[in-house]
Amino acid sequence: MNESLGHIFVDAFLINNFVLCVFLGMCSFLGLSSKVSTAWRMGVSVIFVITVSAILSYGTNLILVAFHAEYLRLITYIVIIAATVQLTEMFIKKKSPELFRELGIYLPLITTNCAVLAVPLFQTARGYNLLQSTVFALAASGGYCMAMVLLALVRERTELSDVPSLARGTALTLVLASILSMAFMGFAGMGGGG
Amino acid sequence: MSGTTIIEVRTSPHLHGPMTVETIMRHVIYALLPIAAFFSWHFGLSAALLLAVTTAGCVLAEHTACRLSGKRSTVNDYSAAITGLLLGLTLPPGLPLWMAVVGCLVAILPGKLLFGGLGSNVFNPALVGRAFLQAAFPVAVTNYTPGLAANRFVEFIPSTWAVPLMKPAPLNDWLAKVAVDGFTGATPLAMQKFDHIYSELGPLLWGLGPGSLPGCLILLCGAYLVVRGMMDWRITASMIAGAAATGGIFHLVNPALYPDPVWVVFTGGLLLGATFMATDPVASPVTPRGMWIYGLLMGVLTVLIRNLGGLPEGVMYAILFGNALSPLIDRLTPPRPYGARKAQVPQ
């Protein structure tokens, strides 16, 4: 399908937001959103990793197709992601120990973030070209980052109030996420018929 | 007396202004009552019963939940009643009552008490309830019946009494009996969006369309609260302005497809939302600049959802989205403290 770049962007960023509408990257969404600063850093790292690995996977996919070895997609994608993450980790550790102190524990988590793997899989399934793939990767990861930050913001606000002990923690986070996700339902159908 | 007077020590200030949370909330209810009365007059018995059930449902839900968790009941601050009234006003009058009760429970329990009760909720509870209902029962919640039906004061809309958990019976027979010719069940917004049919604007100003509320009356009631100093006019004003401006731009681009700004403002829930729901102090920013941004954002978003999205109405989603952003807005628009600027020594 020949989707316009703008459409790909809006679709992946808002309408089918990876986190709130497609349920990807849930573990970090629920686990790392208690502070805005953390959420933001994780979001930015994910944007970086997703974009780089999406471009790399695009290239890899070309090779696999040339060899008719499409069945190796999954394993090559994930290995590429793991390597990207590990390289990023080493690089940050070397160049900015402070940033590493802040991000260190999250970086390995990116490998097991479904959103990161989903981008190359989706872009292949949808037959995006390189430009489309890049936009898609940016939009999807940007949407992830936005959802993370939004949730972190509202979670930080709930920290100022007296949440009943029963709901403290993940249950409240889930309720917040579900309301956010309801709010995102308003975007459904944008760009669709009507 | 004199010998036993116990001296009290308090911190300053030793005086307090006349306003209390309870009076504010009470006056919001007063301001909502004319609108509720109009709603009941317009749609009849079912509407009145719906409002009664949502109000009572919210109050009871809060009372019971507080008691069950061993706390003092907090219904005396009247905020649950506001939630109930507003929830009722956003629902179609023929909504099955059992769904209305579900809406109340959602609004009060996860929408408010789970966050810690009054003042703690991040999102507008009434809209959380309404959004839940809209997503759970999208057909029932968008199914409007005609106003001013002749028998509205003697007969309930049959769907009102649907058996809990069960579908309401189809309204076709009943509609055939009462409906003005050509009634489609579509709100003016839906007709405009899907069929590009514009209802006449005049009646809409007075809320005489199906599923409409009286815009002028709402503004009047809001003005009452503003004059009493119980509500901030900035959010209302900026939200209306944002919606009108965005609507205007769309209208200029394609007048055939997109309605003009006056229509944008006076149809659907925009005025009720802008006056009573966007202004819910709990979920809105506190900084002066933040309020402007917040209102504008919601106005713009409302029109974007209406004009570009799949749904005819976007106020609810816009406000919920605004609620989510309000902590961010607060953070980005701190008031400039006195003396923060560099000293300007006139020498």
Add this chain to the structure above:
Amino acid sequence: MKETAPNPFINGLWRQNPTFVQILGMCPTLAITNSVQNAIAMGLATAFVLICSNGLIAAIRKHVPKQVRIATYIAIIATAVTVTDYLVKAISISVYKALGPFIPLIVANCLVLERAEGFAAKKPVIPSMMDGAGMGLGFAFGLTCLGTVREVLGAGTFLGIHLFGPNFEPWVLFLLPPGGFISLAIWLLIFASYRERKDRRERARAALLTIQPAEVQS
């Protein structure tokens, strides 16, 4: 951290349940649970992957150089997942369709790598496979719980069987993304209130046992 080694199987199934206690593997938990059938299928697929990958990793754990540890585990997991993917496709296309893109995503399911790193990398093959089975079934259990709420409320059916008759008004919400979040929240609240009650009982008992230093006696 108590160092009493619990039975790895029971541990995963209940004490350290991945869904309700560890909050891991959330993507499939929320995405693939709008029907009980899908939930069970996904749970079993994940369990299968877990058993295979845990076993394989435990088998080679002594030879893995530290720097390529993650890459190796991931490669092994990816292999197990790809095999599962083909297996599911071969068994039933319709199940495959329902699970959609989420089978490949088992690779990135945090649970799998977490168990690889946290258990299989340190323990022998048999306990690792036990752990994989426990965690996997615990995961399947969690998914089924969630799927039950969502299917019963969202469609009025359980495993496709109508529960409330044809006139039931389904709560569409529960089949939609927000419903996933809400259902999990409901389960967590249920467990939390259970735990809170248990805690309170235990604390009451503990209070009886500890000697409170007496207040200055009067």
Add this chain to the structure above:
Amino acid sequence: MNFFGAERFFGPKRLWRGIHVPEHKEQTAHLPIRRLPFPPLLIVPLSQHAGKPAKAIVHEGQEVVRGEPIAEADGFMSVPMHAPATGRVERIAPAPSAKGELTPAIYIRPYPGASQEVLYGAEQNIDQMTPAQVVAAVQATGVVGLGGAAFPTHVKLKVPEGKKIDTVVVNGCECEPYLTTDHRVMVEYPRQVLHGARIAMRAVGAERAVVGVEDNKPDALAALRAANGDRPGILIEAVAAKYPQGAEKMLVKVLLGREIPAGGLPADVGLAVFNVATLAQIGELLPDRQGLIERVVTIAGPAVSKPGNYLIPLGTPLRWALEQAGCTDQAVSVVLGGPMMGAAVGSFDIPLTKGVTGVLVLAKGGAYGEAQVFPCIHCAACVNVCPLQLDPSHLGLLARKDRYEEMETVYHLNDCFECGCCSYVCPAHIPLVQYFRVAKQMNRERKARS
């Protein structure tokens, strides 16, 4: 209602934020200042001002004459004390204070029938003095800010190195409800006020002085204008009555459009601010080289039977003053200062000191802290009134969770001058100011520890 602040363009100069509080000044505004008789025992604390306590220079059993120095300044940030009455030093011992702690004080038992006349002192010619000499002379009078802060006035008169002061601002706003001491001082001693202002101008080298008086005191304005005649240099301006117009930061903004930088001093914007009563005392005492031994205190409030403005000898026990003014049996709470910023006292055995502008006796009902406290509903009323444009709403929420550091670093806690506007308007009756005081103290202690 603040409609775009349109009201600012009409009428006298006006504060934008802040609040209108019922003034209650009618109770005492018309009553001339009266002297209070000496109490049987005077308690003169050695620390009645901001800065280092004075050092006693008398010993127990010594006889002192009214106006005689009894304690000397301990360094520049300190002022001497003078004997408020002729009598005998009974002892030098800790005495209760308004803060609740015991502080060292000189107990003086006045001789029965001692004269109210001040016999101590010597004339001096101010016109011959250099600014430094004026500063020293002012320090010798023991005058401190009588507007409430009790900051040593001579410190303010000494222009900091590298600063230039072009205007002396005279603060005659008295925006606190109930209080009318400054009002009566302006009406009865306008000459002294203006004289004091000229001394201050000399000391700081300013060409001009601006007197700001709230427009609810027309008689004070008239008296000052009459006393000034058309002598140049001193400008007498009316400002609209609104609380806290009298806070120096607000006053200089409204009168001169200057903003004192956060954490800075009026001198940073070329100003020095003095209370009218302070200047009146300087104008009165300096020519005769006398010391500050009495001040005007408004005793008022719903539960006072003989409200008025009393000239009290410093060190008069609160109990004595209240007995003279009389309390009704409605009284439940006694406040030193105005109702917005004053401190409630828990003991009547404390002495009235240089910083006490008023004594309020409040009755049951209507007081703060009686209504139910609700959670913050984010109504923004506090944000809208805070004259310093802070965010009391978030400050309050953070304080509730003991997040004091954030309050300071992100929300400018230290700028808050505790005017109480936010607490006054808060519909949830949240004791915001009290939270802020605790927070400031906790932060101070944390810094001191590290």
Add this chain to the structure above:
Amino acid sequence: MTGATTKSAQMIRFLGFVSLLCGVLIVGAHITSQSRIRVNQEEILRESLAQLLPGMTRQVIYIVTPTGKLASAASGESGGKRIFAGFDAGGKFLGVVLEASERGYADVISAMYAYSPGSQTITGFSVLEMKETPGLGNKIGSDPDFLANFKALDTTHPVAAVKHGKKTNPWEIDAISGATISSRAVGRMLAASVQEMAPIIARHRDRIERGN
């Protein structure tokens, strides 16, 4: 166990070996399951075709080349639109099945429909993939009233969906109430697809009906 002590060569050898092993394992699984998967897929395809063309037992697949020619799928041509021609046990031509897709309420809806070149009507419709709202939009695949629209939908006039209960013409689709958006999407999808494919089918009608 610090970094410097592990030889790079060892790492390379190890990871290379593991990857190789994994690759081999995957190919093994791929090859062993491939035939079974293909059978499954064909089974599914036949089932869904048979649903649209009741009584069908044999299908012939054509592919429309980019130049508008018709090629048999057996010829190895790939990439164009597919046309499935269905025949019953007696070899009688039943009609063709076409694939179409269109953006619906939530995401793209892809569907198959049966088209009868003779009567120029659509005679069946089934959804392959959609993400429409369960309970609302997804009724386009299951609602009997809605599917009844496709018993004999006239395509001589552009197909269009109208609001529920407002169908008056044979080329109109009576929308599902509450899911007008999805219904309209179906209308648009069919209209566009028919407009594109009908002329091609008409051109090659003989060949298709013959089944070669």
Add this chain to the structure above:
Amino acid sequence: MTEFLIAGGIMGAIGATLAAVLAFADKKLYVYEDPRIDEVEGLLPKANCGACGCAGCRAFAEKAVKGEIAPGKCTVNSAEGVAAVAALLQIDAGTEERRVARLACAGGPHVARHRALYIGLPTCRAAALVNGGAKGCSWGCLGLGDCERVCTFQAIHMSGHSLPVVNEPLCTACGDCVEVCPKQLFSLHAVSHRLWVACRNMADGAQAEADCEVACTACGRCAVDAPGGLIQIVNNLAVIDYGRNSLASPVPTQRCPTGAIVWFEKDQGPLRGPEAKRITRQSPLPVRAADLPTQRATSSYEGMHS
């Protein structure tokens, strides 16, 4: 078969390449970090309480590995935990004597008078800022439980008489309560400091007794009964010199008339001497009726200060 070759080839190539890249990166970007830090951190209780004086457990682990702090400085850790850390680092555990928080006030509202009724935020900090807190004794505990709230380890609970009680086994000597108490009534003491003055009142005896029935009246009996200058009366208050703690015994408590000096007996809490007043009153003393000078009252000035 070609498929196997292709797959094996591709995967082997990818694996080897990645391994090479990682190996290269590992060489170029490697940062040395003592692996023992992680291991030590794993053995710490993760309370991040700061009782050790470090910013959290990780910081403690870093210091411990560098040998800058003894493992035993973590008072929260169990004895085995400390031993494990020490064993790991092959150093001496350096345990120090356990310390606990001790409260220097025993004047609950049933024995100590309030001179006024405080209305406001129910925290000691806030009350202390309003005229010192409305308690008769301006040194005494305000009883609003700030210490109970800050104690992360739930080692403090407010008794029925609104006085904090330290549950010694739980106390980790983190010092939070010491910092929070506006009246500075808590201090950290080695558990062997068993003789304890539970009062800070520095008013003279009569005033002290008027304010609080269990106040130290500075009568001096304990100082006389204690050997070798262990106890001195300073500013109307008995002060124990813990430098001579070895001389301590319950003897000095025996004749204390108010029971202000106590002996901490293991597992029994503080014990008073037999001469101490028995106070059976349970309910709070009434707030001292404020003799607010009303209109009718004649001069009540005489005798204001005895």
